[in-house]
Amino acid sequence: MLFYDAQSHQPIADDQYDILVYDVPSHEELVNALSSMILSASGWRKVFAESGNEEDPTHSVDEVSGTLAALAALALARYLGVPAAQKDN
Secondary structure, rough: EEEEOOOOOOEEEOOOOOOOOOOOHHHHHHHHHOOOOOOEEEEEOOOEOOOOOOOOOOEEEEEHHHHHHHHHHHHHHOOOOOHHHHOOO
């Protein structure tokens, strides 16, 4: 089932497709991907499109950027105290 963003009406998730089914990127690959992120008090920003073009209309995200997005989501969930995201689970 596709889930859509309420404002943009763009698909944001598909519970039938696991986007993280691939080999875990190396530490070096993750550090390299992180280096292109803007980390500031106003948020974390990065162009996640596989092409690197912020205007790219496709839904393709490379494996390293997908992992980085998942790790950012996990960090936020831990910060917010989401029980399932805590390290002891």
